Amino acid sequence: MKTLLTIIALIFSYNITFAQNEWFEVYGDTLSLNNASEELTKDFQKQISKIDTTISLNRPKTLFNPMGPFFNSKNNTINLPIWDLAPEMFQGFCTVVMGSEDEGKELFGLFFNGFYVPHELGHALQFAADKRFDNEYDNEYNANIIGLLYWKNKGKKAELEKCY
Ligand SMILES: [Zn+2]
Numbered sequence: 001m002k003t004l005l006t007i008i009a010l011i012f013s014y015n016i017t018f019a020q021n022e023w024f025e026v027y028g029d030t031l032s033l034n035n036a037s038e039e040l041t042k043d044f045q046k047q048i049s050k051i052d053t054t055i056s057l058n059r060p061k062t063l064f065n066p067m068g069p070f071f072n073s074k075n076n077t078i079n080l081p082i083w084d085l086a087p088e089m090f091q092g093f094c095t096v097v098m099g100s101e102d103e104g105k106e107l108f109g110l111f112f113n114g115f116y117v118p119h120e121l122g123h124a125l126q127f128a129a130d131k132r133f134d135n136e137y138d139n140e141y142n143a144n145i146i147g148l149l150y151w152k153n154k155g156k157k158a159e160l161e162k163c164y
Contacts, residue, residue: 024114024159026083026105030064033080037062037117041078044121044150057124066090069116071123078120083108110163115147122146 023040027033038061045057058076065079066086072079083091083105095104122143126132133139151160 023117024110024156024162026109027113028082028084030082030085033082033113034062034064037078037080040117041121044118047150047153048125052129055125055129057121057128060121060124069112069120071120071127073123073127076124078117078124080117080120081112083112086112106162110159114159115151115163117147118150119143119147121150 021027021032021036023036027036041057041060041062045059048055048057060071060076060078063077063079064082064085066081068079068081070079071077081090086108090108091101091104093104094107095101098104098107120143122145123139125146126139126142133142148160
């Protein structure tokens with residue numbers, strides 16, 4: 001009985017641990033990030049369908065990828081990283097830009113585990129709608145606008161302010 005209660009307590013604390021992640025903050029594990037991204041992807045498709053029911057993103061999957069974030073049109077995947085498994089180069093870049101590791105980690109969370117998720121879905125939308133610009137600058141600019149509008153629509157003004 002004691003063992004059973006211990007197991008239940010462990011499962012419960014496990015769920016609490018994994019429920020603490022929020023967008024715009026560093027995710028501690030790839031499973032939580034993947035699950036959150038899959039939910040966001042479904043919602044993103046729902047928002048698109050409100051505007052145009054003929055456009056389907058064909059259910060892009062989320063993959064953990066230390067080199068993310070990016071959208072891979074070849075296998076229709078949103079590739080996202082987490083801080084703990086990101087290459088030193090990325091951690092170092094964020095740390096140098098912000099001036100400390102703590103602030104670098106915050107920057108990583110704001111963009112790589114936040115802003116860029118609907119940005120990458122913006123690229124998925126560009127391919128699904130067959131509306132790509134002839135240069136990558138405009139494709140990125142357009143994906144930024146899509147990401148920005150998505151988060152504004154979700155009331156993430158404070159998080160976006162931090163990104164600015
Ligand atoms: Zn992009």
